[in-house]
Amino acid sequence: MKELLQKIIDENKKYTKKGNVxxxxxxxxxANRDDLGIxxxxxxxxxxxxxxxEKKFTIQSVSKPITLALALMDNGKEKVFSKVGMEPSGDPFNSIMKLETTKPSIPYNPMINAxxxxxxxxxxGKNNDEKLERMLKFFRKLSGNENLDINYDVYMCEKQTxxxxxxxxxxxxxxxxxxxNVEEVLDLYFKQCSIEVTVKxxxxxxxxxASHGVDIRNGExxxxxxxxxxxxTFMVTCGMYDASGQFAINVGIPSKSGVGGGIMATVPNEMGIGVFGPSLDKKGNSIAGVKVLENLSEKLNLSIF
Structure with missing residues (x-):
């Protein structure tokens, strides 16, 4: 497997030159746009x-499926989906247009910024500190990394821009x-996106x-x-921004990307995959990372379709 991965990384390194951080x-x-890892x-x-x-990067939008799971556990499906829709938007992740033109003005899905x-x-949580503590605890538990934390330089930059x-x-x-409160929600959201991770x-x-929510190491x-x-399901239909349909056809693995260059992919009953390549295409996805997953899916027959 390691030899196959090395070959795929080597073959797709050239695509990093075709995008931008x-x-x-x-x-x-x-970020160094030449970085590519899996x-x-x-x-x-x-x-x-x-x-x-080994490179660390901020999780950005890859955090969205994780906070969605926590919100569903906190509130249940009925409440969550009374506030957020279930359909692909077909628009860029930061588009504001459909909030104004659609009534009621609920966001199309949980994978776009709105x-x-x-x-x-x-x-x-009773306040933002408690909410952040619960969120970080959940991220740490799922990643198996107790040292997961926020990159405060990125957080402050997100808050300012x-x-x-x-x-x-x-x-x-x-x-x-x-x-x-809008500013409190945004503060928590900016911290969520600034959590620093590795591909592991x-x-x-x-x-x-992939294991349907069970930690294979201890059965928890x-x-x-x-x-x-x-x-x-959201990762399949909306996880790769407005390139999700194309990605589903070419790769066929539930995945979520972020503008930090990360992609998290999950092959049900088989494996979890982390990819990092900060050089992005025009949709905001890792340009070489998508190619890596495309090759990997083809070689190992990973498509769920």
Whole structure:
């Protein structure tokens, strides 16, 4: 497996030159666009890592399926989906247009920014400190990494430049969809996106989804099976921004990308995969990372379809 992964990384390294690192969050400009790494953890807990697997990066939108699982555990399906829809939007992840043109103005799904902000607002806790503590505890449990924490430089940068997210949140507040304090919700959301991870962390989370919410190492149930199913379904239909349909055809693995360059993928009953490549395509997905997953899916016949 390690030889196969090395070959796939080597063959797709050239694609890093065809994209660019994210610049709208200035701190993300510091990434090296030539980085490309992968980690796979299978159901026997074998761990395979090659390339830039030791590099840390902020989780960004890869956090969205994880907070969705926590919000569903906190509130149940009925409440969550009264505030956020279940359909692909077909628009960029930071689009604000459909919030204004669709009535009621609930976000189309939890994987776009407006939907993710709503999901973050539903995390339980008596104040933001308690909500953040619960969120970090959940991320650490799923990743198997007790040292997972926030990159405060990225968080401050997100907070200072997050005007578009602020506009979405205030629009949701004006429509009566968002009930919590906007600035507190956004503060928590920016911290959520600034959690620092490696590909191994993403692979472990992906594996816990692949095993339907059960930690294969000790049999502990971390996520209810039905919630795990819902999360994976959103990853298929909406996880790769407005390239999700194309990705489903070419790769066919439930996946979620982030503008930090990470992709978390989950192959039900088989493995979790973490990929890192900060050079992005025009949709905001890791340009070489998508190619790596495409090759891997083809070689190992991983498509769920």
């Amino acid at each position: 994210a610049t709208y969050i200035p701190e993300l400009k510091k 980690c796979i953890i299978d159901m026997d807990n074998n761990i395979y890592q090659v390339g830039s697997y 939907g993710a902000i709503m999901i973050t607002s539903m995390i339980k 997050g005007d578009r997210n602020r506009a979405m949140a205030y629009l949701l507040k004006s429509e009566g969809i968002l009930e919590e 962390d993403l692979a472990r989370i992906g594996l816990n989804l 149930r971390l996520i209810e099976s039905d919630i795990s199913r819902i999360v994976k």
